[in-house]
Amino acid sequence: MRDNDNVIIKPPFTEEMKKEYTILIPDMLSFHFDLVVGVMAQHGYRMEVLKTSHRNIVEEGLKSVHNDTCYPALLVIGQFIDALKSGNYDINKTALLITQTGGGCRASNYIYLLRKALEKNGFGHIPVLSLNFSGLEKEYSVPLSFKMVVKLIFAIIYADFIMGVYNQCLPYEQNPGESLRLVKEWNARLLSQMSGPSFVRAKKNYKAILRDFAAIKRVKSDKIRVGIVGEIYLKFSPLGNNGLEDYLVSEGAEVINSGLLDFIMYCVYNNIYDKKLYGKGGLGYAANCLAMRYLKARRREMIAAIKGHGEFAPPSDFSKVISAAGDYLDHGVKMGEGWLLTAEMLELIHSGCNNIVSAQPFGCLPNHIVAKGMIRKIKDRYPDSNIVAVDYDPGASRINQENRLRLMLANAKLNGERREETATQKETGTAEVAV
Ligand code: SF4
Known part of the structure; x- marks a missing residue:
């Protein structure tokens, strides 16, 4: 549907439609979206996350968007x-x-491409809603009350927290499926809490979540720890990264994936940094400073709970992530994942995880620069780092991707053996003496 100036008409989503319409969401972060959908249901929105993963999705994408569009x-x-x-x-x-x-x-800007694709496929009458915190597409955005925003933030924080401990239990569980069962149980408990008047019981919940996950029977074994970084969609979406996490776990690795909160704090930090770059002050600047302080405090709460419990590794303090990028990139590099992607690789190395997979989408110049472009420099400074960039595009073969991952895991194993050998030699005093 186009107007007289040949501009696509955007069908509105009215209050009445809320009662009868199903709102579809693309698959990306299963831990987070299940809670987000639950929160939105409490406010009258019937949403459904698409969990499909067959080849026709790629074919429809190829037919509906220009072939140089980025893969996500x-x-x-x-x-x-x-x-x-x-x-x-x-x-x-x-x-x-x-x-x-x-x-x-x-x-x-996906939203414009999506509307064009809908029109092309005869679905021009379908309303498209935007979820954003930047004031974009105001008339077509989901209206968010203050209460909804706070609940959504807590949904994301809880999902990050649960994802972190889940990843540390899954590869070791004695009874397969126990960690996932606990995730589902906790999601239901958290959503029922959030439907009541007092939903902010984070500290108490953290303790209980840690207690429950720590009770899962686990095999004691040394796994190769692998950090996943990359473009946000590919980093999390099994559809985008061909089930990367599952594959790594099936190959005997423990996955580390920083949460969604990091990306949100990165966006907020960039708005604050704009004052330095462009002199952008005023109310927006003050609101972003306030938001940053609030989010950092929530992250510190999370870290304190995990450290206090003592059995699981906490996520990094975001101030450390910010400063990790400093020697490599200016914080003004903020297209795509910008400086955050480089900082996440460095923070993984600083926290003792040298094995890193960077998920790279086709058609993404920004992440090509901050990931592939920085790997050489990082490897020069940290020769023990074992970083592999894996490309994802409509024609990429899964076998090639898995071969690259297997090579990274083999290197990780070799490096581990070398470290053990050196440690033993030091202990027994049998290290070779250079002549
Ligand atoms: S970061 Fe890259 S892949 Fe993601 S939307 Fe931007 S251009 Fe596309």
Whole structure:
């Protein structure tokens, strides 16, 4: 549907539609989206996360967007079109929801590509909603009350917390499926708390979550710890990264994945940094400073709880992540994952995890620079680091991706053996003496 100036007409999503419409969300962060969908349901929105993963999603993406569009955009749009064509949804009672980061890359602009793709496929009447905190698409955004924002922030924090301990239990569990069962139980408990008047019981919940996960029977064994960094969609979405986490765990690794809160704090920090770059002050600056202080305090609470319990490794303090980038990139490098991606690789190394996978999407110049572009420099300073960049695109072969991952794991094993050998030699005094 286009107006007289040939501009696509954006169908609105009205208050009445809330009662009858199903709002579809693309797959990305299963831990987080399950809680987010639950919170939105408490406020009258019926949402559904698409969990499809078949090849037709890529085909629909290729048909519906230009072939130089970055891979995450192609998948998100392909997944929506595939769902609408599947016959599983009443296309007159379905809306779509997409996030906008507010940054300079396509993550703010998928929404326009999506509307064009909908029109092309005969779905131009379907409303598209935006979820963003940057004031974009005001008339087409999900209206968020203060209470909803606080609940959504807590949903993200809890999901990060649970994801962190889950990743540390899953590879060691004696009874397969126990960690996932606990995730589901806790999601239900947290959502029921959040539906009541007092939903902010984080410290108490952290303790109980840690107690429950620590009670899972685990095998004592040394696993190779592997950190995942990369473009935000590929880092988390099993559809985007061909089930990267599952694959690493199946190959005997323990996965470390920094949470979504890091990315949110990165976005907030960038707004604050704009004052230094462009002199942008005023109310927006003050609000971002306040938000940063609040989020850092929540992160510190989380770290204190995990350290206090003593059995699991906590996430990094975000101030450390900020300063890790300092020697490598200016904080003004903020397209895509910007300085955060480099900082996350460094923070993993600083915390003792030298094995890193960087998930690289096709068509993403910003992350190409801050990931692949920085790996050489990081390796020069940290020769023990074992970083592999894996490319994801519509034609990439899974076998090639898995071969690169296997090579990284083999190097990790070799490095571990060498370290052990050196340690034993030092202990027994049998180290070779250079002549
Ligand atoms: S970061 Fe890269 S892949 Fe992600 S939306 Fe931006 S350009 Fe696309």
